[in-house]
Amino acid sequence: MGDEVKLHGTWFSPFVTRVQIVLKLKGVEYEYVEEDLKNKSPLLLKINPIYEKVPVLIHNGNPIVESLIVIEYIDEAFSGPSILPKDPYERSKARFWTKFLDDKGMPPLWKACWSKGEEREKAKEEALESLKILENEIKGKKFFGGNKIGILDVTADFFAYGIPILEELTKIKLLTEDEFPCLLKWVTNYCNDPFVKEYFPVDDPLAKEYFPPKGPLSASYKVGLHQSPPHKHAFYGAAFLESQNRRPKYISDIPE
Amino acid sequence: MAEELKLFRSWSSPYALRVVHALKIKGLEFETVVEDLKNKSASLLEYNPTYKKVPILVHKGRPICESLVILEYIDETWKQSPLLPQNPYDRAMARFWAKFGEDKVFPSIWSVFVSQGKDQEGAMAQAAGNLKYLEEQLKGKKFFGGESIGYLDIAFGWMANLISILEEIADLKLIDAETFPCLSAWMNNFADDPVIKECWPPRDKMIEKFKAMREPYLKQGA
Numbered sequence: 001m002g003d004e005v006k007l008h009g010t011w012f013s014p015f016v017t018r019v020q021i022v023l024k025l026k027g028v029e030y031e032y033v034e035e036d037l038k039n040k041s042p043l044l045l046k047i048n049p050i051y052e053k054v055p056v057l058i059h060n061g062n063p064i065v066e067s068l069i070v071i072e073y074i075d076e077a078f079s080g081p082s083i084l085p086k087d088p089y090e091r092s093k094a095r096f097w098t099k100f101l102d103d104k105g106m107p108p109l110w111k112a113c114w115s116k117g118e119e120r121e122k123a124k125e126e127a128l129e130s131l132k133i134l135e136n137e138i139k140g141k142k143f144f145g146g147n148k149i150g151i152l153d154v155t156a157d158f159f160a161y162g163i164p165i166l167e168e169l170t171k172i173k174l175l176t177e178d179e180f181p182c183l184l185k186w187v188t189n190y191c192n193d194p195f196v197k198e199y200f201p202v203d204d205p206l207a208k209e210y211f212p213p214k215g216p217l218s219a220s221y222k223v224g225l226h227q228s229p230p231h232k233h234a235f236y237g238a239a240f241l242e243s244q245n246r247r248p249k250y251i252s253d254i255p256e
Numbered sequence: 257m258a259e260e261l262k263l264f265r266s267w268s269s270p271y272a273l274r275v276v277h278a279l280k281i282k283g284l285e286f287e288t289v290v291e292d293l294k295n296k297s298a299s300l301l302e303y304n305p306t307y308k309k310v311p312i313l314v315h316k317g318r319p320i321c322e323s324l325v326i327l328e329y330i331d332e333t334w335k336q337s338p339l340l341p342q343n344p345y346d347r348a349m350a351r352f353w354a355k356f357g358e359d360k361v362f363p364s365i366w367s368v369f370v371s372q373g374k375d376q377e378g379a380m381a382q383a384a385g386n387l388k389y390l391e392e393q394l395k396g397k398k399f400f401g402g403e404s405i406g407y408l409d410i411a412f413g414w415m416a417n418l419i420s421i422l423e424e425i426a427d428l429k430l431i432d433a434e435t436f437p438c439l440s441a442w443m444n445n446f447a448d449d450p451v452i453k454e455c456w457p458p459r460d461k462m463i464e465k466f467k468a469m470r471e472p473y474l475k476q477g478a
Contacts, residue, residue, distance in 0.1 A: 066355055076344035088332040089318055089461045095325045133306055
């Protein structure tokens with residue numbers, strides 16, 4: 001009997017997605033458990049009492065939480081290709097930049113979508129500042145990890161498919177060709193990478209198919225965006241499509 | 257043998273103290289550059305253009321920023337006196353609690369310090385809730401790291417220095433020995449360690465500084 005690995009997540013959370021990609025990169029088999037964050041299971045509250053969030057990785061009964069901590073754990077606990085670089089200095093850079101993405105990259109993006117007026121303008125400025133820093137980091141490289149996808153690319157996963165969605169929803173253009181030619185190239189490279197492509201079976205990541213057609217879903221995200229405070233899940237539900245082609249394939253392929 | 261280590265810090269930064277503690281525990285020699293944060297040096301801006309903050313550890317000309325990232329770098333580069341546990345799960349737990357410290361413990365304690373009246377009561381309750389988790393982690397242990405000071409002790413080291421200062425200024429008790437016996441004992445054990453003791457910034461200067469930081473909040477609340 002080998003390792004027992006379970007991942008509790010939600011299908012639309014970029015924090016869960018990055019863990020899934022890392023598990024796949026490492027070749028770790030696991031069981032996926034979908035959580036309903038509007039109706040948290042007693043198990044979730046037990047395994048993550050402090051934050052009550054996903055992802056939660058349970059390895060042989062031991063829970064680990066916080067996606068970047070989970071990723072380092074996976075890298076250390078399982079054999080297989082290294083997720084973080086081997087050299088301590090390169091590792092420190094990876095840790096610095098993944099923290100930057102989560103502290104300064106993602107939050108202004110959310111805020112830029114969901115806030116209004118002056119707060120939105122401020123968030124948009126912050127988001128652009130962070131994107132400029134990332135543009136500088138990616139210059140001259142195919143991926144943040146160099147020639148191959150690395151931890152920073154995986155952590156920035158949401159930027160690749162999420163920003164175009166946010167731009168459409170909010171009618172704010174963030175990734176302009178003028179200011180961010182290298183980041184835009186990265187988006188294309190990342191989404192076309194055979195590994196990522198296999199994970200997200202979508203041909204053109206920037207295509208309108210990311211957007212819900214006119215109908216009940218459109219209504220839900222419009223309502224979600226204008227609620228105060230805005231309902232995050234309405235946004236996700238609409239933006240990431242409830243349809244099957246956005247769900248991880250293996251929910252129905254749970255390994256025995 | 258010089259390791260060509262330079263630490264950019266401010267005189268009072270608890271984040272910089274983490275790095276000082278780690279370097280001293282590892283027995284490493286380093287040069288210190290004390291920055292005036294109102295007048296940042298060209299070197300600081302060059303080494304940390306993203307955040308323009310201290311501490312920055314420069315090793316053989318290469319900068320490492322963010323104190324917890326620096327701690328891991330130090331631990332991975334110099335193998336003596338390991339700071340993080342060896343086992344991956346214990347390492348994950350140490351990292352988790354350190355993040356909890358940053359996300360929840362420090363902000364909640366700061367809230368207590370800068371609030372007043374009913375707000376302060378609420379803040380105290382929240383801080384106490386967070387501190388209870390730490391109390392539990394310390395049960396049966398001298399340090400978070402076990403018998404000796406490790407990564408998590410260093411990450412929480414600011415408490416051993418700062419809590420009593422904040423308590424004195426705000427005239428309240430955040431961590432009393434009755435409610436938090438393990439945490440109180442830990443703060444004493446940590447502060448008493450010879451390597452740690454010699455690094456504390458001058459207490460009277462700290463009181464002056466934090467009193468001044470509290471002023472604008474008191475005025476707001478008045």
